[in-house]
Amino acid sequence: MEDPKPKSMRFWEQSEKEKAEMKASGTYVPRPLEHIDLHYKYDHERFRFAKLPFRSQFWLSLKIFCKWGLIILLPLSILTDIIFELDSSNFDIKELISYSTTILVLKVLLAPWICSSIIVNYFPRFWFRPPKGPLWELNRRTGLVTLFDYRNFKKEGAIEKVTAPFYEFDAYIVTSPDRQGLAMNGLFLIHRYRDIRINLNDLITPDNTTQKPCALWDFLQNFMDISRPLPDIPMYEAHRHLDPVTAEHDHKASREPRYWIDMDDDTFKAKVKEMLGRIDAIDTFSRPNLMAKHVKYID
Structure with a gap:
């Protein structure tokens, strides 16, 4: 949306x-x-999904993670240091530096953020690698679902395709814990008769409710309904x-x-x-x- x-x-x-x-x-x-060619395609006929390889995702994720880490943690750490100093009977600059959470946050996040920002913004040929091809495709015109298999890509340089009609797929909500142990729900499309499954967690991140996976399933059905x-x-x-x-x-x-x-x-x-x-x-x-x-x- x-x-x-x-x-x-x-x-x-x-x-x-x-x-x-x-x-x-x-x-x-x-x-x-x-x-x-980034291999994705979202038009009136195809919903084709592709994602960047790990190397490209790493630099983009590092930049975003460090940026938001600084935005969120830096004000909190400054506030913590102020409270710590106000609570102290005597001002000691060496003690403040030694135990400063602000300096710790800057040490951990500032350098990686600057480095990743420079690389992403000014050296695209270093970090950017296009995907080998798409991961899956839903075709509104043909009614087919295609899964692209890369298991033999390194040996033979070939991308194998597995296809089946969309109406033979069922939607499953798969629940798994996040790092804090909270239940997160993601959507899978699984073929009814063959071992074909599409993990849609790369399309939308798993959610702690079932509403978003259900909404995505409705969206895919509406797209494929000619x-x-x-x-x-x-x-x-x-x-x-x-x-x-x-x-x-x-x-x-x-x-x-x-x-x-x-x-x-x-x-x-x-x-x-x-x-x-x-x-x-x-x-x-x-x-x-x-x-x-x-x-x-x-x-």
Whole structure:
């Protein structure tokens, strides 16, 4: 729902216009790594998911972790040191430095944040590596789910594909503990007759409720149902006119083609809040299990 935001959509729309103008005038200079295929695809036909390899994820994660660690911990550590000093009878700079939580936080987080920020912002060729290919794909046009297998990629350089119809997959909520021992719920798609499973925890992080996994399952079903229009979220706005069912629906409903992209920030925040409310009120577990009439599940 929030990726991309309307503000981001307008930015990239303007960027594409400027790019087209520069190409027409012969002044366009490609951006670094612009030609690289990231292998993901989210349009009116395919929901194809890919993720960066570990090396690329490491530097991005380190930068984000250290940045937010400093934002959260630094004020707390400064406050702790102030309270510690106020509680002390005599001011001792050596003692303060020796036991300062502020200095400890800076030692642990500041250098890695500066280093990772410089590398990510100025040396993309060092940290960035494209994925070998996608992990899985849901195809609205064909109704097929494809899992990409890389087990023989190093030996043979080949990516094996395993496909099956979407209607043969069941959704499972898999519960596992986080580092604090709290139960976290993630969504898996598991084939009913073959050993094919798709872990969707890389798409959305596991949640301590079952509402978000259930909402994701609804989203995937709506996307794959060609009798219904595409889910009305910002990601699909540029592709809605390319899907016949969606185009007909939008014409009958007189939907504004730039509904999301022209939306102001306050209205968009209200729409996101409304969506979160709908997720919290989802009724998945009270719906009838239609497959129970046709299939006997054996654990």
